[in-house]
Amino acid sequence: MKRILLALTLAACSWLPVAQAEVQVEDAWVREAPPGARMLAAYLTVNNSGAEDLVLVEVQSPAFSHIMLHKSEVVDGVARMVHLDEIVIPAQGSVQLQPGGMHLMMPAPEARPSAGDRVPLVLIFADGNRLEVQADVRKKP
């Protein structure tokens, strides 16, 4: 599994242009899928030290068929998931994707990543810039 992921990562790197210096991504992680679960979630924090707002429009990964930008929200005690077209990271600000809030959602692949694995995520911004990060697969609340 790790070897496949490494190969995929290298393959992914080869088509990646240079990312913006003012964007930093911290604490990117994918929740290990419980057995039987068909959807996974990933979380990360995006810091924008630039003078302009950044707009995250898409996330791709060679490890997943597709990734959606989502937000869980609880309204009157009812949890619902909302699809997001984009996530704006304000200038000189940051946005946290975290359990129970904004997150990335993707179908679990056949070869399910398990705790300890790392998977690449490629963040694509509205201005065309891309940033690749490595997300740890973790089992945690």
Added chain:
Amino acid sequence: MLKPEKTRFFLPLLAIIPALLGALLLTGCSAPEPPELRQATLLPVAKAVADFRLTDQAGRPFTLDNLKGRWTLAFFGYTHCPDVCPTSMAMLGQVQRNLAKDPSTGELPQVVFFSVDPERDTPELLASFVPYFHDSFIGVTGAADEILKLTRQLGIIYGKVEGSGSDDYLVDHSAAIILFDPEGRFRALFNIPHKPEYIVADLQAIKQYYEATR
């Protein structure tokens, strides 16, 4: 015969005794105050639940009788839920481990994951999903109308999200955790966001209050 000085001492004492007894009786008979809780909402009166007929992850019947004889924490979700459900279930796993470490806990509560997506959540699927969070956890599914029979008594609501696909649909659902007392009655609920340390503390307080008011 009592000497005058002894009588002077004894008579006021006689008068005080009934007052003291009365005070003691009043203290003993008045109900304890409901506990102060950090996260739970305690129902003023425990709500009896009508029977329902569901199935656990081993294919055995799961009915109201299964909620009797011990405390139960119940969560209502679905296995295809990637964020809120695994977060809540992992949090309940933490609750269970914290309770197991606390010597005052006594018997651990049972934790039950009730599926609100019976179309996809078969007992077999629950058998692999639920024990991942704690090996004592129970998964329950069944006929849609039997799930509704239980949930509508608890104020738990859920529904498929319109517009999502036929097999990859999402389900909106109440995020609260329900607490049943050992008589199978709806006793309290924990609203989101859930903190395991608050749930542990509130559960212990509610149990003590329950024992003191039986």
